[in-house]
Amino acid sequence: MKLLITGGAGFVGARLARTLLAQGKLAGRPIEQLVLADQVAAPADLLADARVQSRVSPLLAACEGLRDETFDGVFHLASAVSGECEADFDLGLRSNLDSTRALLDALRHRQGKGSAPTRLVFSSSIAVFGPDPAYAFPAQVADNTLPTPQTSYGTHKLICEQLVADYTRKGYIDGRAARLMTVTVRPGRPNGAASSFFSGIIREPLAGVESVCPVSPDVAHPVSSPQRTVQGLITVFEASREAFVGRTALNLPGLNVTVQQMLDALLAVAGPKVRALVRFERDERIAAIVANWPRGATAQRAAALGLQPEANFEDIIRQYIADSAATPAALQGMNT
Amino acid sequence: MKLLITGGAGFVGARLARTLLAQGKLAGRPIEQLVLADQVAAPADLLADARVQSRVSPLLAACEGLRDETFDGVFHLASAVSGECEADFDLGLRSNLDSTRALLDALRHRQGKGSAPTRLVFSSSIAVFGPDPAYAFPAQVADNTLPTPQTSYGTHKLICEQLVADYTRKGYIDGRAARLMTVTVRPGRPNGAASSFFSGIIREPLAGVESVCPVSPDVAHPVSSPQRTVQGLITVFEASREAFVGRTALNLPGLNVTVQQMLDALLAVAGPKVRALVRFERDERIAAIVANWPRGATAQRAAALGLQPEANFEDIIRQYIADSAATPAALQGMNT
Numbered sequence: 001m002k003l004l005i006t007g008g009a010g011f012v013g014a015r016l017a018r019t020l021l022a023q024g025k026l027a028g029r030p031i032e033q034l035v036l037a038d039q040v041a042a043p044a045d046l047l048a049d050a051r052v053q054s055r056v057s058p059l060l061a062a063c064e065g066l067r068d069e070t071f072d073g074v075f076h077l078a079s080a081v082s083g084e085c086e087a088d089f090d091l092g093l094r095s096n097l098d099s100t101r102a103l104l105d106a107l108r109h110r111q112g113k114g115s116a117p118t119r120l121v122f123s124s125s126i127a128v129f130g131p132d133p134a135y136a137f138p139a140q141v142a143d144n145t146l147p148t149p150q151t152s153y154g155t156h157k158l159i160c161e162q163l164v165a166d167y168t169r170k171g172y173i174d175g176r177a178a179r180l181m182t183v184t185v186r187p188g189r190p191n192g193a194a195s196s197f198f199s200g201i202i203r204e205p206l207a208g209v210e211s212v213c214p215v216s217p218d219v220a221h222p223v224s225s226p227q228r229t230v231q232g233l234i235t236v237f238e239a240s241r242e243a244f245v246g247r248t249a250l251n252l253p254g255l256n257v258t259v260q261q262m263l264d265a266l267l268a269v270a271g272p273k274v275r276a277l278v279r280f281e282r283d284e285r286i287a288a289i290v291a292n293w294p295r296g297a298t299a300q301r302a303a304a305l306g307l308q309p310e311a312n313f314e315d316i317i318r319q320y321i322a323d324s325a326a327t328p329a330a331l332q333g334m335n336t
Numbered sequence: 337m338k339l340l341i342t343g344g345a346g347f348v349g350a351r352l353a354r355t356l357l358a359q360g361k362l363a364g365r366p367i368e369q370l371v372l373a374d375q376v377a378a379p380a381d382l383l384a385d386a387r388v389q390s391r392v393s394p395l396l397a398a399c400e401g402l403r404d405e406t407f408d409g410v411f412h413l414a415s416a417v418s419g420e421c422e423a424d425f426d427l428g429l430r431s432n433l434d435s436t437r438a439l440l441d442a443l444r445h446r447q448g449k450g451s452a453p454t455r456l457v458f459s460s461s462i463a464v465f466g467p468d469p470a471y472a473f474p475a476q477v478a479d480n481t482l483p484t485p486q487t488s489y490g491t492h493k494l495i496c497e498q499l500v501a502d503y504t505r506k507g508y509i510d511g512r513a514a515r516l517m518t519v520t521v522r523p524g525r526p527n528g529a530a531s532s533f534f535s536g537i538i539r540e541p542l543a544g545v546e547s548v549c550p551v552s553p554d555v556a557h558p559v560s561s562p563q564r565t566v567q568g569l570i571t572v573f574e575a576s577r578e579a580f581v582g583r584t585a586l587n588l589p590g591l592n593v594t595v596q597q598m599l600d601a602l603l604a605v606a607g608p609k610v611r612a613l614v615r616f617e618r619d620e621r622i623a624a625i626v627a628n629w630p631r632g633a634t635a636q637r638a639a640a641l642g643l644q645p646e647a648n649f650e651d652i653i654r655q656y657i658a659d660s661a662a663t664p665a666a667l668q669g670m671n672t
Contacts, residue, residue, distance in 0.1 A: 143471075150505070245470040
C-alpha cells in the first residue's frame with residue numbers, strides 16, 4: 001500500500017514513519033511506499049529507506065497535485081503550532097484550515113473518479129478543550145466534553161475535526177479524528193511552545209543541563225509518550241468504522257500527572273543529582289496559558305479500541321532514555 | 337448608527353429589519369442607516385424606507401468592499417440552507433464558510449485601522465445538534481450539549497460559531513452566536529426544506545388549502561415564532577459581553593411541541609374544518625431526516641438574558657394570523 005504522512009518530517013510524523021517501516025505493514029497490508037510531505041526534508045534515516053519519498057513544499061501548494069494520485073491511507077499531522085497561530089492569525093488559518101480543506105478536497109476528487117474513499121487519520125489535539133465562563137470545566141475532559149477552545153490552534157483543530165466528519169458522512173473519505181495529548185518527552189532543544197517545559201524538565205537534567213520549570217508543582221496535565229501516541233494513531237487507522245463508532249473525534253489516552261509527580265519520577269529513575277538540576281521560577285505568561293489547559297483527560301472510546309495510557313511517568317522517562325541511546329537526537333526529526 | 341443585515345431580504349432578515357426600523361434604535365442609539373445585503377432585492381416596504389439601502393450580490397463578492405466601510409453592528413443571517421448544502425457540497429462551503437470568513441476578515445481589517453471591534457450577531461442553528469452513535473442524544477439539547485451535526489449545513493454553522501468565537505477572543509470583532517430554533521409559521525409557499533411542513537400544516541389549512549404531514553404526530557421539535565426569533569437576535573446584540581457570558585454559542589428559546597400539539601392548537605384556534613384539511617401521508621425521506629433532529633431544547637443562557645419561548649402553540653398561530661392580516665404575504669420577504 002501507498003501511504004501519505006503530512007508533517008512527516010516532524011517529531012511525531014517521523015516516529016510514526018519509523019514505526020510503520022519497522023512493522024512493514026498496516027491493517028494487514030504491506031507498505032510499499034511512504035510519502036512524507038513536509039516543509040522540510042525528512043530525517044536522514046528515513047530518506048535512506050527505499051520505500052520513503054520525501055516531498056518538501058507547503059501542504060497547500062502540494063494538494064492540487066494530490067488530486068491525481070491515489071493513496072491507500074493518509075495520516076494528516078501537518079499543522080502550524082499554537083504559538084505560530086497566535087502570532088500570525090492568517091498563517092494559522094492558511095496552514096491549518098485551508099491546507100486541511102485542500103487535502104480533503106484532493107481526496108474527495110479521487111473518490112469522485114471511482115476510487116474507494118481514502119482512509120485518513122487526522123491528528124487533533126487536547127487543545128480543543130478549555131475553560132469557558134458559561135460552563136463548569138470538568139476535572140478530566142472526556143471524549144464528549146464540549147470543546148470550547150481558548151486558542152486559534154485549538155479552534156482550527158476543532159473545525160478540522162468537523163470537516164473530517166462531514167467529508168466522511170458524505171462518503172468522500174473514511175476519516176477519523178484523534179485528539180493527541182501533550183507528547184513528552186520530546187528530544188532536541190526547547191522550542192517556543194508554552195508546553196515545552198513538559199519535556200524540558202526531564203530532557204535537560206538527563207543531559208546534565210539545568211532546567212527551569214515555569215509553573216507550580218501542582219499543575220496537572222494529561223501526557224503521552226511518543227510511542228503510545230504513534231500507536232494510538234495506528235490503532236485508530238486500523239479500526240473498522242464500526243469499532244471507531246460514529247464520526248466524532250476521540251481522545252487518545254493520556255497519563256494524568258502533576259509536575260510534582262513528573263519530578264518524583266525523574267528522581268526515582270535518575271537520582272537526586274539529576275533531579276536537583278530542575279528549579280522553579282514562575283513565568284506568568286506561561287502559567288496563564290497553562291491555566292487554560294485541561295488538568296486531566298479520559299479516553300473511553302480509545303480504551304474500547306484497546307488503547308491505554310502508560311502506567312506511570314517513570315516508564316515514559318525510561319522510554320526516552322532508551323530512545324536517546326538507540327537514536328542520535330539529530331535523527332529523531334526535530335525539525336518542527 | 338449604521339447596521340448591516342446579511343440575508344436581509346430573507347424571511348427572518350426582513351422581519352428583523354422591519355422590527356429595527358419600527359423601534360428606530362438599537363442598544364439605545366438611533367438607527368440612521370440599515371444596509372440589507374442579499375442575493376435578491378429587499379421587499380418593497382423596506383425599500384420605501386429612506387434609512388434602508390438594499391445591496392444585491394453574492395456575499396463573498398461583497399466582502400472585499402466592506403473593508404473600507406464602517407458598521408456599528410452586523411446581523412449575519414445569510415446562509416445556504418440545508419437542502420442546498422446537501423445537493424451541492426462546494427456551494428455550501430462557499431456560501432457558508434468562505435463568505436463568513438470573508439465577512440469576519442473585512443470587519444477585522446476595519447478594526448485593524450483603529451475602529452472599535454464591530455458587534456456581530458451570527459445566526460447559528462439547532463442543526464448543529466444531532467444523534468451520534470457514540471453518545472446518548474439528550475431528550476432536550478442544552479446550550480452545552482456536544483454538537484455532532486448530521487448535515488453539511490449544521491457542520492458549517494458549528495464551524496462559523498467557532499470562527500466568530502476566535503475572532504472575538506482576538507478582539508477583531510465583538511461576536512455572539514445564537515442558535516435559532518425552527519422558525520414557524522413561515523408565510524409564503526412550501527419550500528424544499530425538510531422542515532417546511534412545520535409551517536405548511538398550519539399555513540395551508542388556514543388558507544383553506546389541504547396540507548400533507550409527512551411525519552407521525554408524535555414527532556417532537558423545538559420551534560419559535562418569527563417575532564420571538566427576531567427579539568432573540570436583538571436581545572443578544574444588545575447584551576453586554578458580561579451578560580452574554582463567554583464566547584460559546586447559546587440556544588435561543590424554543591417551544592417544545594409535538595406535531596399532535598400543533599394540530600390540536602390549530603383545532604382550538606381555527607376549528608375542526610380547518611384542522612380537517614391536514615392529513616398524514618408518511619414521506620420516508622423526510623421522516624428519516626427529521627429523525628436526526630433534536631426532539632426538544634432548553635435555553636438557559638437566553639433565559640438569563642430575559643428571553644422566553646412562547647407559552648403555547650396557539651399563540652404562535654394567532655401571531656401568524658395577525659401578521660397575515662397586517663402584511664400581505666408578498667411583502668413578507670419570502671425570496672429565500
